[in-house]
Amino acid sequence: MADPTVTADDVARVFRAEAGRAIATIARVLGDVAAAEDAVQEAFVVALRRWPAGGLPAKPGAWITTTARNKALDVARRESRRPDHERRAAREALEATAPVFHPVADDQLRLLFTCCHPALAPESRVALTLRLVCGLRVEEIARALLQSTPAVARRLHRAKAKIRTAGIPLRVPPPELLDERVASVLDCIYLTFTEGYAASAGDELIRHELCDEAIRVARLLADLLADDAGAAALLALLLLQDSRRAARLDDDGEIVLLEHQDRRRWDHDRVAEGLQRLGRVGERTAVSARAASYLLQALIAAEHARAPSWEHTDWAAIVRHYDRLAALTRSPVVLVNRAVAVSFADGPAVALPQLERLADDPRLAGAHQLHIARADVHRRLGRPAEAAALYRQALALAATKPERSFLERRVAELDPSPPDGA
Amino acid sequence: MDYLVLLYDDERTAPQPGTARWDEDMEGFIAFGELAATAIRGGEALWDTSTARTVRHVDGALTVTNGPFVETTEVLGGYYVLEAASLDDVIELARNIPTATTGTIEIRPLVMHEQTSDALVPPGATRQLATLHGPAGEEPEPGSAEWDRGAEAHGRFAEAAGSAVRGGGAVHPASMATTIRLRDSELLITDGPFAEGAEVTGGFYVLCGTAEQTAEAAGRIPVNPGGWVELPTIMELDGTDPDGTGLDGTELDG
Numbered sequence: 291m292a293d294p295t296v297t298a299d300d301v302a303r304v305f306r307a308e309a310g311r312a313i314a315t316i317a318r319v320l321g322d323v324a325a326a327e328d329a330v331q332e333a334f335v336v337a338l339r340r341w342p343a344g345g346l347p348a349k350p351g352a353w354i355t356t357t358a359r360n361k362a363l364d365v366a367r368r369e370s371r372r373p374d375h376e377r378r379a380a381r382e383a384l385e386a387t388a389p390v391f392h393p394v395a396d397d398q399l400r401l402l403f404t405c406c407h408p409a410l411a412p413e414s415r416v417a418l419t420l421r422l423v424c425g426l427r428v429e430e431i432a433r434a435l436l437q438s439t440p441a442v443a444r445r446l447h448r449a450k451a452k453i454r455t456a457g458i459p460l461r462v463p464p465p466e467l468l469d470e471r472v473a474s475v476l477d478c479i480y481l482t483f484t485e486g487y488a489a490s491a492g493d494e495l496i497r498h499e500l501c502d503e504a505i506r507v508a509r510l511l512a513d514l515l516a517d518d519a520g521a522a523a524l525l526a527l528l529l530l531q532d533s534r535r536a537a538r539l540d541d542d543g544e545i546v547l548l549e550h551q552d553r554r555r556w557d558h559d560r561v562a563e564g565l566q567r568l569g570r571v572g573e574r575t576a577v578s579a580r581a582a583s584y585l586l587q588a589l590i591a592a593e594h595a596r597a598p599s600w601e602h603t604d605w606a607a608i609v610r611h612y613d614r615l616a617a618l619t620r621s622p623v624v625l626v627n628r629a630v631a632v633s634f635a636d637g638p639a640v641a642l643p644q645l646e647r648l649a650d651d652p653r654l655a656g657a658h659q660l661h662i663a664r665a666d667v668h669r670r671l672g673r674p675a676e677a678a679a680l681y682r683q684a685l686a687l688a689a690t691k692p693e694r695s696f697l698e699r700r701v702a703e704l705d706p707s708p709p710d711g712a
Numbered sequence: 713m714d715y716l717v718l719l720y721d722d723e724r725t726a727p728q729p730g731t732a733r734w735d736e737d738m739e740g741f742i743a744f745g746e747l748a749a750t751a752i753r754g755g756e757a758l759w760d761t762s763t764a765r766t767v768r769h770v771d772g773a774l775t776v777t778n779g780p781f782v783e784t785t786e787v788l789g790g791y792y793v794l795e796a797a798s799l800d801d802v803i804e805l806a807r808n809i810p811t812a813t814t815g816t817i818e819i820r821p822l823v824m825h826e827q828t829s830d831a832l833v834p835p836g837a838t839r840q841l842a843t844l845h846g847p848a849g850e851e852p853e854p855g856s857a858e859w860d861r862g863a864e865a866h867g868r869f870a871e872a873a874g875s876a877v878r879g880g881g882a883v884h885p886a887s888m889a890t891t892i893r894l895r896d897s898e899l900l901i902t903d904g905p906f907a908e909g910a911e912v913t914g915g916f917y918v919l920c921g922t923a924e925q926t927a928e929a930a931g932r933i934p935v936n937p938g939g940w941v942e943l944p945t946i947m948e949l950d951g952t953d954p955d956g957t958g959l960d961g962t963e964l965d966g
Contacts (some may be wrong), residue, residue, distance in 0.1 A: 452888050456821050
């Protein structure tokens, strides 16, 4: 009896959840990432035909992996483009697998390291991870990254060609290389998250699917690389930042500053998991520089998460974390954020000269965060004209619609006259 | 898999023959040679770019000019052909090359590579490395019909050039390149060739002959429209020295 409830959307949803694991496992057997992706794509086509009539399989993951294995075997038997020895090796490896073939979690870790290999461009690592580890379709990636589908398809094609041609291995790096290589995985996940959490362009400030996928991959990495402090710290950071997601925009899509957020709307399960993961990192002795930068950011996020209210935030502790972060990264953006924390710990008058010094840093040219931070300090010091001028400068640089709307409101509050007025 | 490993460095700050730093550098290369002995399939050191020429066709006429075609701060100072099981393995070897700490090392997968002939360099002749260059982004993919046509043209060139060709190799497109730099013991790995616009496209030959013969042979190498061939001079580490100054090769045998 056909199950009338299985639609094409259902098939797509199940594949999105399972495809990454299937690709990872087939890729390990074949030693070829692109061929594994093709095989799972073919399994998707079969599922679209069969599942609506026959119903969902009991174990979709095993069904997809087994069907993809059979498709890959068909290809290995008939394909003539590749050299004989490669076809034979692929065929033998596939034939050696069990007839009902389950995905293996470790395979995803291998695939993640391949997708985030430092010999691939950073943007390619993000796109590849979303495609192969998360199982997003090319159109979904293009939408999430605000790029055209052909551009993402070309980028993915080139990256997969490089994996194969340049011989990027499908493996978890050996212990002596692990620190070096985990860094580029952490950076890729963080880049995916920040693009979702504070989008660099478009109508939406938050792109939820990128946040969700980044946390999914961070959790995978932290669980499979249980001894790695950087992986645990990154997951804690993402969970703590993301816990505020629902409170960051009001019902009209306008930005709500941390100061005014309704803390009851925070995701308290995420806060609890984040704090628990962070607690475990604290027990570890040796922390690499890269892990330390994510750890310090997580500690800052944890101070906010723990504070019962804006007024009861431990700003002095936050400034101390920023001090260590600034010493570690030498990033001017960190210094801006540190000065903002100082403005709450010690008052805006103390923070102002620090921010004015940063205004001369050429690395911050075009950084609207600096203008916003300066504007806010002027506003709180009762200098509306200076504040309005700086908010206007930030407005010219702000990328997303909600950010522009927020800045326009601030300008209107401070300076009701139009910008061109006398 | 075979990889072409290109060593780019700033020759203005590179050690000069006869100095203590040069000896130190040489010892570093000898140590690398021992470390990578089972992986090294070939390689040459090059004289500085003042010995290099550029050969190209302008309006159908062969033109030979001094120096490289594209001026870059870091210039090609030598290369290795290394055999390794994966990109990670070749990176692990290449990070030990002495110039990794000062210059840039580019790693390119090779489509094929022919051993350089060991035949003696006749008196009056030098060996020149002919690196092929062309407009970026227009390289055909190996296996395509266009690539096959190019390979046939190179086969005809090599056959006609006879003993003037002492070896060579075909590389995958520059988009398959990886560069590494070692700074403060931190390995920096990036996607792409060392310098856009100056990268090797297609491959390389080792040519042998007088200055006229090598330029003439280089002029017949098939390159894409708008392409050119650069001809730096290979350093003969057995003591042959085109300028009659500098390197005392006997020390290297010790």
